[in-house]
Each structure stands twice: as structure tokens, then as C-alpha cells.
Amino acid sequence: MLVNTEIKDRIAYVEMQNADHFNCLSEQMCTELIAALDEAYASECVGVVLKAQVKKGVWSAGHDIRELPLDGSDPLGFDVPMEKLMRAVQDVPIPVIACVSGTVWGGACDLCLSCDMIISAHTATFAITPAKIGIPYNASGILHFINQLGMNKAREMFFLGTPITADDALNVGLINHVAEASDLDHMLETKFLAPLRRNSVVSISAIKRQFRILSRASTVISxxxxxxxxxxRTRVFEGEDYQEGIKAFLEKRPPEYKGKAADLDRPQP
Incomplete structure (x- = not known):
């Protein structure tokens, strides 16, 4: 088991426990997290806290690169496990709070944004890194960042792929609160969970559903x-740079990208 769930006082504490592999969002990890959300809702919890065991300062390293396809199929298609997890977090009708105590990379950053609220330690950092590996990120994921951060900050995070600090993340609205690592659990309980338990879960559930519907309505495209x-996106994941990015990561070497931006404008053969 990669995920441990403990229900206490109407809160489900869901912890990723694969620190040796930096809590990568593998198919198994995503499946277990979805099951934990289902369990929390079935158990009539009023909220979910998503946590992680941290090793070498990493909360989660994001998508498990070893599971990315190399056969020309979409690495972030609608039915891939990580995308199913994002939708499960957004759609479970009770609040999900990410409690971050380390660095967050790639798809794990998107996972945090899919949660309803985020609190973090001062030492936490956040980075979205598809460009480092040559992955064409999907539209739904990019919209998470645009809606939360605004266009310019979203561009900065995607184009540069460098981590931003917890304080910077707080300033741009990526997270809700920052605390010293030693005070994180206390802040979680006093500022978030205690008020949550006092409020009407029926009202909160209805409001969360409205947020979800309204966010979808505001992003309709032709x-x-x-x-x-x-x-x-197809030209990227069918191209050589995508293959090179994954191979370089697995071989622990810098990638040697040879693609050109103009390649996206050329007609398909």
C-alpha cells in the first residue's frame, strides 16, 4: 500500500507513503488516492487532508516518469491515472486540503491546485516542469494555473520550470497559508479543520459543487x-524531443533537445 488513510473526528487524513520513490504519482499511487477519497466521502467525513511522508525534502515528485508512454500515445490523455486523480479531487463533494511540507514538482503541483485549499511550510517550493522533460501539458492542467495564478505567473512557471518559494506562492494566490514546519499541523487544525467541523457539510458540499460547475462554465472553448x-500537443508527444526528455531523465543526464518551435507550424506528413 502506498497510501494510508486515517479517519479522526470526521476528517480523513490521507498520506502518501512512498517516500523512497518521492511519492511519484504512479498508476498505483493514483488508484489508491482515488480509493481514499471515495472512502472519505462514504464515511461521511467533512473534509480530506492530503499529506505525504517526506524524504530528502520532497513532498511529491509528480508524474512517475517511468510510466510515461514512448509509443506515440498521449502522456496526459483523459483516461490516464493522474488525470483521473485530478478530477476525483475536484469532484469529491467535500473539501480537500493539501498540507505541503516539502518540495512539489510537476504533476504534484497540479494535484495541489486541484485541491480546494493548500497550506504549506515556509520551506516548501512549487514547480511545474513539463518543459524540462519535453512533455506537452494538457489544456485542463494549464487552465488550473491560469485560473489560480493569472496568465503571467502561469506562463512564468510553465516556461521556466523553476521552483517558486512558499512566500511567492502565497503572494500570487497559489496557496492559502504558510507556517513554520513545526507549526504546520497546529495551523491546519485551528485555522482550517476546527471551523470546517463546525459548519454545515451540506452547505459546503453544495458550494463546492457550484465552484466546480462555475469554473467549468468559465473555460468553455470552441x-x-x-x-x-x-x-x-500531438506533434510534441510524437516528436523526438519528448522521447529524448524521458530517456535523459531515466539515464540521469541533461537532455539534448534538437526540436525547433517552427516544427509545430509545419504540415503533418
Missing amino acids: AENFEHINAY
């Missing part, structure tokens, strides 16, 4: 634009 996005 079928033509959707096809345009997918055409760009």
Missing part, C-alpha cells in the same frame, strides 16, 4: 480551438 490545442 471545438475548433480544442482541436487546435490537441494538434500542437
Whole structure:
């Protein structure tokens, strides 16, 4: 088991426990996290706290690169486990709070943004890194960042792939509160969980559902634009740079990218 769930006083504490592999969002990890969310809702919890065992300062390293496809299929298609997990976090009808005590990379950053609230230690950092590996991120993930951070900060995070500090994340609205690592659990309980337990879970559940519906309604794009996005993404994950990025990561060496931006404009053979 990669995930441990403990229910106490109407709160489900869900902890990723694969620190030796930096809590990568593998298929098994995603499946177990989804099951934990289902258990929390079935147990009539009023909220979920997502935590992680930390090793070498890493809360989660994001997508398990070893599971990315190399056969030309979409690495972030609708039905891949990590995408199912994002939707499960967004759709479970009770609040999910990410409690971050280390560095957050790639898809794990998107996972945090999929949660309803985020608190973190001062030492936490956040980075979204598809460009480092040559992955064409999907539109739903990019929209998470645009809606939460605004266009310019989202561009900075995606284009540069460098971590931002907890204080910076707080300033741009990526997270809700920052505390010293030693005070994180106390802040979680006093500022978040105690008020949550006192409030009407029926009201909160209805409000969360409305947030989800309204966020989807505000991001409707035309079928033509959707096809345009997918055409760009397909050229990336079918290209050589995508293959090189994954191989370089697995071989623990810097990637040697040779693709050109103009490659996206050339007609398909």
C-alpha cells in the first residue's frame, strides 16, 4: 500500500507513503488516492487532508516518469491515472486540503491546485516542469494555473520550470497559508479543520459543487480551438524531443533537445 488513510473526528487524513520513490504519482499511487477519497466521502467525513511522508525534502515528485508512454500515445490523455486523480479531487463533494511540507514538482503541483485549499511550510517550493522533460501539458492542467495564478505567473512557471518559494506562492494566490514546519499541523487544525467541523457539510458540499460547475462554465472553448490545442500537443508527444526528455531523465543526464518551435507550424506528413 502506498497510501494510508486515517479517519479522526470526521476528517480523513490521507498520506502518501512512498517516500523512497518521492511519492511519484504512479498508476498505483493514483488508484489508491482515488480509493481514499471515495472512502472519505462514504464515511461521511467533512473534509480530506492530503499529506505525504517526506524524504530528502520532497513532498511529491509528480508524474512517475517511468510510466510515461514512448509509443506515440498521449502522456496526459483523459483516461490516464493522474488525470483521473485530478478530477476525483475536484469532484469529491467535500473539501480537500493539501498540507505541503516539502518540495512539489510537476504533476504534484497540479494535484495541489486541484485541491480546494493548500497550506504549506515556509520551506516548501512549487514547480511545474513539463518543459524540462519535453512533455506537452494538457489544456485542463494549464487552465488550473491560469485560473489560480493569472496568465503571467502561469506562463512564468510553465516556461521556466523553476521552483517558486512558499512566500511567492502565497503572494500570487497559489496557496492559502504558510507556517513554520513545526507549526504546520497546529495551523491546519485551528485555522482550517476546527471551523470546517463546525459548519454545515451540506452547505459546503453544495458550494463546492457550484465552484466546480462555475469554473467549468468559465473555460468553455470552441471545438475548433480544442482541436487546435490537441494538434500542437500531438506533434510534441510524437516528436523526438519528448522521447529524448524521458530517456535523459531515466539515464540521469541533461537532455539534448534538437526540436525547433517552427516544427509545430509545419504540415503533418
